[in-house]
Amino acid sequence: MARPRDKRADGTGPPVRSNAAARHTSGHSVGPARHLGAVRRTPVWLKATTIVISVLLVGVVAFGAYWFIRLQGNISTQALGAGNARTEAAPDDATGRMQILILGSDTRDGKNAQYGGAADSTGYGHSDVMMLMDISADNKRVNVISFPRDLLVDIPKCKDPKTNQEYPAQTGVMINAAMSEAGIGCAVDTVNRLTGLEIDHFMMADFNAVKELSNAVGGVDVCVSDAIYDPDSGLRLAKGTSTVQGEQALSFVRTRHAFGDGGDLGRIKAQQSFLSSLTRKIKNDGTFSNPARMLGIADAITKNLTIDDGLASVPTLLTVGGRLKNIDVGKVAFVATPTEPAVSDSNRLQLAEPAASQLFAAMRKDVDLTDPNATPTASAGATAGAPASAEPTASQAAAASAYNKALQPVTVANGSGDPARANELLAALNAGGFTQTGQLNARAMATTAVYYGANFADVAADVAALLGIPASQVLPAAGVAGVQVYVGSDYTGGAQQSDAPVALPKDIVNQTAGDAVCQQANPALITR
Structure with missing residues (x-):
């Protein structure tokens, strides 16, 4: 059958419909027959929902990537050791017994320049604070052992991992100088030798970390027996409980003269009290279940933190942090290493025996210092560091x-x-x-x-x-x-x-994180 010709001279008229299509319509303007199928359109609400979900997913991924990159980029690292042999494999981040050496650096460069000149800290700097945090394998308790900066110890031979320069062993040196020449790894090796343990990780924070962390949590409550003013650190507190943050928080943990008899042991107890109060606040405020607050704290910490390579990833840090969230504050024990005035220098300290060796032996056996008669964790033998026995391998x-x-x-x-x-x-x-x-x-x-x-x-x-x-x-x-x-x-x-x-002195635990302790003010600095 011949098709009708287009009536338009220029050939631009409407397309010619087949007779089959024409038979099912009543006019040329009706369009295609209904039973040939209508063009389906996506509902507007579904399009809008899809767009919103896509935007949210992209936002969440971008937000997560931003914070991961930011936190990871904040982290600085150093080697865990300084050339001394290790005998243990790295522990399981989630379930292995873990010892972390926590250091406070007195370095005065960069953001810390306001606290003194370069002459105040040489090389890698000195450890203004030194604490060993020991997390049990069952994640039910933590021991935190403080070492006075004036403690005289023997430092092993250490090698600077950056320069490969070796430094000879030293005898009768203040423990806070252990990292000044060969880096943080030398401080780790020194504490390993002192305690018979084998430390798994370290974290070193500078002055600015205390300020930013205390700001991130909205301040930390501290208590003193009397109103005090320490002109050296700038600490000024009224009698009773005060909330400190920023510069005042740093002054509280740095002051060497405000508490006790003005010596290092009073300073240690104040630092332990500060950390106890910080622990209680973080747990009571539900910080661990508040992502926004946790990110703020993580940002404040990582910007001012140096850690070992084995700990230097955001997922690992989150895993270790997650281990601490459910621990009873009454099972976080703060202990000061037993010391006495040194025979060689009455202005320095030496280990008090037999109490110090008893403490280190209890730590190697994974003893719960808040309950020394309790049965040690089953996995302690595999992860507790050097054996208590004197029998050589x-x-x-x-x-x-x-x-x-x-x-x-x-x-x-x-x-x-x-x-x-x-x-x-x-x-x-x-x-x-x-x-x-x-x-x-x-x-x-x-x-x-x-x-x-x-x-x-x-x-x-x-x-x-x-x-x-x-x-x-x-x-x-x-x-x-x-x-x-x-x-x-x-x-x-x-x-x-x-x-x-192993016997332990009855007063070996200064306090637990569940104790709110008021610091005894140094009589020489009490104000009226």
Whole structure:
């Protein structure tokens, strides 16, 4: 059938419809037949909803990416160690027992320049604050051990990871100088040697961190027994409870003279009280469940934080932070390392024995310091660091050279209450070949222990075996030269004793995070 021709001369007329289509319409203007299918349109509401959801998704992704990049970019890193050997693998971030060394740097560069000139801190700076945070594997308790900056310790040989320069070992040096030459890793190695633990991570914050963190949480409540003013730090507080933030918060944790007798121990207790109050505020305010507040705190912290490479990712930091959110504040124990005035310098401190070695032994055994008689965590043995036993490992035994018993310094401190006991032990030591012996005056003690200094672990093990003292009661002690037998009232002679738990001073815990403690003001700085 021939198609009709277009009636327009220029060929622009309407298209010619087929006869089949025409049969189903009543006129040329009606359009296609209904049963051939109408063009479907997307409802306006569905289009709008799709656009809104897409925008929200893009916004959420962009917001998350922004904060991830920002927080990750805030972080600075340094090496965990300074060339000293490690024996443990990294713990599980979520469930492994974890020790983190927390340092406050006194560096005066950049944002911290207002607190002094470059001459006030050299090299990597000094650690203005040093605390060891020990998180249990079951995430139910935390021990926080403070080390006074004036504590004299032995610093091992350290290597600067940036320059590869090696620095020789030092004896009788203030612990806050451990990182000044070879970096933070040297401070980590020093605390490892001091405690017999193997620290997993570190976090170092500068002065500005305290200011920004206290601002981010809206201030921290602190308490003092009397109104005080410290012109050196600028701290001025009324009697009773005050809320400090910014510069006042920094002054509170920095002041060296405002509390106690104006020494370092009063400062430590004030820092512990500040952290306890901060912990309570974060938990009571529901900060862990408030994303906006958590981001603000994370931003304030990471901008002023240096951490080791193993901790240097936002997901890892969030995992570690998540471990702390459900811990009972009564199970966060703050402890000061037992010290006494140093024999070599009365203005410095040395470890007080046997209390310091007892504390470190309890930490190695993963003891709950708020309840020393509780059963240690099941996984403690696998993650608690160096063993409490003085018995060397196979590799150490193979590397150790034989020694001459007659040249090894061994002293006896008689705390048994029996004046004849020291002579019995000295006679047994001499008969066993240890002839370079001496005797010390000692306080009464319930539990016998053998303490040893650096490089005397094998000698101490032999002395303990000779006297019938269990290996679990042989402990490293940084303040001991050679080997010291501290005999207690439990000593019954050469027979092997029961494997008694490590004794701890009753007042070893200064406070828990659940305690609101008022600091005793230094009488010299009280104002009226």
